[in-house]
Amino acid sequence: MKNVSFSAACCGMENMPRHYRSEDLFMALCRECSNYGANWACPPFGFNVSELLKKFGCLYVFGAKVVNPEKAVRTSGTYEKSVAYTGRIFKEVKSALSGLLLTLEERYPGGLGLSAGRCDVCPACARIDGSPCRFPGRCRHSLESLGFDVAAISENMLGTRLLWIKDALPEYQMFVNGFLAEREDDEIMKSIESYLEGIGS
Numbered sequence: 534m535k536n537v538s539f540s541a542a543c544c545g546m547e548n549m550p551r552h553y554r555s556e557d558l559f560m561a562l563c564r565e566c567s568n569y570g571a572n573w574a575c576p577p578f579g580f581n582v583s584e585l586l587k588k589f590g591c592l593y594v595f596g597a598k599v600v601n602p603e604k605a606v607r608t609s610g611t612y613e614k615s616v617a618y619t620g621r622i623f624k625e626v627k628s629a630l631s632g633l634l635l636t637l638e639e640r641y642p643g644g645l646g647l648s649a650g651r652c653d654v655c656p657a658c659a660r661i662d663g664s665p666c667r668f669p670g671r672c673r674h675s676l677e678s679l680g681f682d683v684a685a686i687s688e689n690m691l692g693t694r695l696l697w698i699k700d701a702l703p704e705y706q707m708f709v710n711g712f713l714a715e716r717e718d719d720e721i722m723k724s725i726e727s728y729l730e731g732i733g734s
């Protein structure tokens with residue numbers, strides 16, 4: 534993949550700094566989002582998030598930093614055009630990283646892959662019509678939907694500050710995915726690094 538660099542890190546759930554997760558803050562933000570109650574990957578959930586997280590001892594995170602070409606930044610013009618440009622990249626990166634989530638879940642049973650953003654497997658989520666998820670095996674929650682502060686995690690664990698689209702394309706974009714594992718295991722990090730090396734070359 535062009536103009537993309539990857540990074541990965543892990544943090545024990547017990548020692549996780551308090552500011553990496555705030556369920557109340559992110560639930561309030563999720564309520565303001567159009568995907569709230571309209572996408573099965575997003576809240577409200579039919580399970581207790583804190584209870585779910587008790588099953589896991591370690592959070593692995595991996596990010597893809599996509600540097601936008603200078604010309605695209607210069608000519609992006611409006612928020613809408615920037616979002617459209619980002620959407621294409623987001624799809625490509627998300628699809629590359631979802632392969633890693635599936636690989637990790639298969640290799641390390643009991644773990645749970647966390648995607649970036651809402652689930653976009655279907656053009657329109659079945660939840661909008663009140664129907665069950667069409668592909669539960671492919672739907673993954675995001676870090677933020679479980680209350681994790683992706684901005685703090687990206688900056689502190691992956692060394693990259695998140696940049697947001699305002700009225701133009703930012704210099705770069707960062708896409709952060711995660712994997713909750715029952716315990717810390719060097720083999721998991723090796724698997725992540727080797728996969729990222731493979732898609733980065």
Ligand code: SF4
Pocket residue numbers: 572573574652653654655656657658659660665666667668669671672
């Ligand atoms: S797989 Fe389809 S129905 Fe299920 S959460 Fe994703 S978009 Fe919605």
